[in-house]
Amino acid sequence: MSVKAYLGSIFYLTDDPAVIKAPDCYCYWPDGMLVCEDGMITAVGPRDEVEKTLPEAAEIIDHSGSLIIPGFIDTHIHFPQLDMIASFGEQLLDWLERYTFPEEAKFKDPAHAKECADFFLDELLRNGTTTALVYGTVHKQSVDALFEEALARNMRLITGKALMDRNVPEAVRDTTAESSDRDNRELIERWHGKGRLGYAITPRFAPACSDEQLTLAGKLLREHPEVLMHTHLSENVSEIDWVKDLYPTAKDYLDVYDRFGLLTNQSVFAHCVHLEGQEFQRMAERGAAISYCPTSNLFLGSGLFNMKEAEKYGVDVGLGTDVGAGTSFSLLQTMNEAYKVCHLRGHKLDAFKSFYLATLGGAKALNLTDKVGSLEVGKEADFLVLDMHATPLLSRRLKHANTVEETLFVLSMLGDDRTISHTYVAGVCQHRKS
Structure with a gap:
């Protein structure tokens, strides 16, 4: 499998927010890049930093304007x-x-x-x-x-x-x-x-x-x-x-x-x-x-x-x-x-x-934190691309979301299956919204 790099806003949790308070419990990059190879995550972070490390043959998939999160x-x-x-x-x-x-x-x-x-x-x-x-x-x-x-x-x-x-x-x-x-x-x-x-x-x-x-x-x-x-x-x-x-x-x-x-x-x-x-x-x-x-x-x-x-x-x-x-x-x-x-x-x-x-x-x-649940390097490449314009109401409301926390809350209140643009399983797209 070739190296693939995905562009978009990227968010994932690194710990329980009830134990480790925000912002220390999550990673978020408004302009991020997630790199996958052979079904595994090999790099993640700000686009301008991660892009420098890409091999020349890497394929870039542009999900700019969308939010990439763990499956x-x-x-x-x-x-x-x-x-x-x-x-x-x-x-x-x-x-x-x-x-x-x-x-x-x-x-x-x-x-x-x-x-x-x-x-x-x-x-x-x-x-x-x-x-x-x-x-x-x-x-x-x-x-x-x-x-x-x-x-x-x-x-x-x-x-x-x-x-x-x-x-x-x-x-x-x-x-x-x-x-x-x-x-x-x-x-x-x-x-x-x-x-x-x-x-x-x-x-x-x-x-x-x-x-x-x-x-x-x-x-x-x-x-x-x-x-x-x-x-x-x-x-x-x-x-x-x-x-x-x-x-x-x-x-x-x-x-x-x-x-x-x-x-x-x-x-x-x-x-x-x-x-x-x-x-x-x-x-x-x-x-x-x-x-x-x-x-x-x-x-x-x-x-x-x-x-x-x-x-x-x-x-x-x-x-x-x-x-x-x-x-x-x-x-x-x-x-x-x-x-x-x-x-x-x-x-x-x-x-x-x-x-x-x-x-x-x-x-x-499920005793699986070594495999899934976040987008850290070394985890399996199960991730989602969320459509921030999935419905007119969601799109309108998110224009007024000023923080990542507010964005996530709006998604959790107004989101549903229509919000799932792409579902990737071990680095392979298994669902794409028509």
Whole structure:
């Protein structure tokens, strides 16, 4: 691959704005240059400095007038719920029974899984998501289909088959805990580390998994310290009450996962809307991460995530769209809703933190900061070009933005899929707005 240099305004975070205050937590060059070779970032900085170091044969791609940022990282999304997004009227448990499980049963058909995987990944790229932690279904073939399509696009994608062997319909239930463990082991062997793919052991949630299944999941996690564990936690009050009935001696919902060895620095817990202080503290002590899913939490009426409390205890947090309970693939729209949820909690979510959650914060949650999340030299060349004139309103409003922080905030409030001009994956353009 030849050396390519991209011109434009360049922005990325280097640290958590809640820990290292602006401007020390980011890099920004109004007239910048990003240089890539063989899918990696080899130089970045002010154009007048970086341009001097270019080899004569370098190809220059001009995105002047646009903003270049790292690719978005979605830390929680359900690929098989693609066709049930915007389903009316239910909270979590009834929503699963009425919509989710019947839809996921269709993924027994490999052809259906492949067609959905193809559309799903293209939609991620169209919305600027270059890395994602994704739920499959209980069917091994759904995971195969998603990995195959992600490999073809060279995406950094982490997924796993959903583990469910009780309290769910037969069509989406594992035959036995042992069969699900065999499936996991075969999938790890086949896919983990292939291209830019990674595996996640994926219990649906504690009520859907027997003690035997959770025990085997914990054992597998210990045997494979390089994979993730991905599940749901404290999303809905009725769900929490159900867990209390199933595990009356547990200290809390988090303790259930801890008992089975599933609370580690490999763990990503989606939602965490109703956590208490001691749960945040235990998550921080173990290095576990949270996926904050505001559009889903609002749509299902689940509650308002407490970002300030997560920051207080130092828990790593990334953003998740949670499609299909979430209502958009766009992490820009997800930032919009995250701001509103924080506002209702009495906390002002600034623009630097919003973009941190969608980029470097997501990478940290997924243990990927050595690979993605920023545009530092040595990172993989996953980046976006944002169209500052994507809509007439956005264009008009940005004329009055006097700082980079204001520009980012306006993008997070008014931006959506139309704002994504180009999506580059490992230095290759995988989406270009028509």
